[in-house]
Amino acid sequence: GAVVSQHPSWVICKSGTSVKIECRSLDFQATTMFWYRQFPKQSLMLMATSNEGSKATYEQGVEKDKFLINHASLTLSTLTVTSAHPEDSSFYICSARGDWGRENTGELFFGEGSRLTVL
Amino acid sequence: AQSVTQPDIHITVSEGASLELRCNYSYGATPYLFWYVQSPGQGLQLLLKYFSGDTLVQGIKGFEAEFKRSQSSFNLRKPSVHWSDAAEYFCAVGRIYGGATNKLIFGTGTLLAVQP
Numbered sequence: 001g002a003v004v005s006q007h008p009s010w011v012i013c014k015s016g017t018s019v020k021i022e023c024r025s026l027d028f029q030a031t032t033m034f035w036y037r038q039f040p041k042q043s044l045m046l047m048a049t050s051n052e053g054s055k056a057t058y059e060q061g062v063e064k065d066k067f068l069i070n071h072a073s074l075t076l077s078t079l080t081v082t083s084a085h086p087e088d089s090s091f092y093i094c095s096a097r098g099d100w101g102r103e104n105t106g107e108l109f110f111g112e113g114s115r116l117t118v119l
Numbered sequence: 120a121q122s123v124t125q126p127d128i129h130i131t132v133s134e135g136a137s138l139e140l141r142c143n144y145s146y147g148a149t150p151y152l153f154w155y156v157q158s159p160g161q162g163l164q165l166l167l168k169y170f171s172g173d174t175l176v177q178g179i180k181g182f183e184a185e186f187k188r189s190q191s192s193f194n195l196r197k198p199s200v201h202w203s204d205a206a207e208y209f210c211a212v213g214r215i216y217g218g219a220t221n222k223l224i225f226g227t228g229t230l231l232a233v234q235p
């Protein structure tokens with residue numbers, strides 16, 4: 001299957017700083033990527049849909065100015081948590097959709113996740 | 120509203136025993152259903168999916184799931200559990216736009232522990 005990689009896998013930062021998380025599709029082009037947030041012992045909540053070359057679409061209740069998403073190329077989307085606070089500490093997971101037109105119906109492939117801890 | 124319910128938060132089974140993880144969904148249209156597995160600190164891996172056709176779908180690692188429209192269920196099963204199956208399992212429902220999977224709504228997950 002296709003590979004999606006996130007970096008960093010774990011980051012610790014001070015309150016008030018900004019953190020950037022990268023999501024890369026390593027062996028396929030992904031016009032669409034999704035960013036999820038997962039709190040401990042909870043499910044994944046979709047934060048936003050990222051489309052290459054256009055603005056991201058945010059889910060209701062997600063602050064777009066706080067969670068900046070950039071999808072500048074077909075293999076890279078970034079999530080920047082601006083002015084991070086302890087309540088932003090979470091596990092962030094991206095997924096990329098392969099749009100290569102096969103009968104796989106554009107299956108989603110997930111990254112390994114990035115754990116953010118804000119002190 | 121669209122939703123996915125996994126009634127069992129935590130399940131413990133003995134190695135070699137059979138397993139069934141429950142999933143119920145609420146969806147306004149034809150559901151596209153998925154089961155994912157997540158190992159600690161890892162992303163999600165697709166086990167299987169149902170789009171149409173045969174209501175019993177086979178997945179990787181010996182898992183299968185049965186779609187029952189009348190019960191709005193998509194339960195995951197495995198006849199004999201291995202210790203390596205210990206992980207968290209998520210059921211999800213999604214929409215299809217133009218042949219591509221779009222947003223997924225996830226259940227809260229079921230944490231599976233396997234006893235020796």
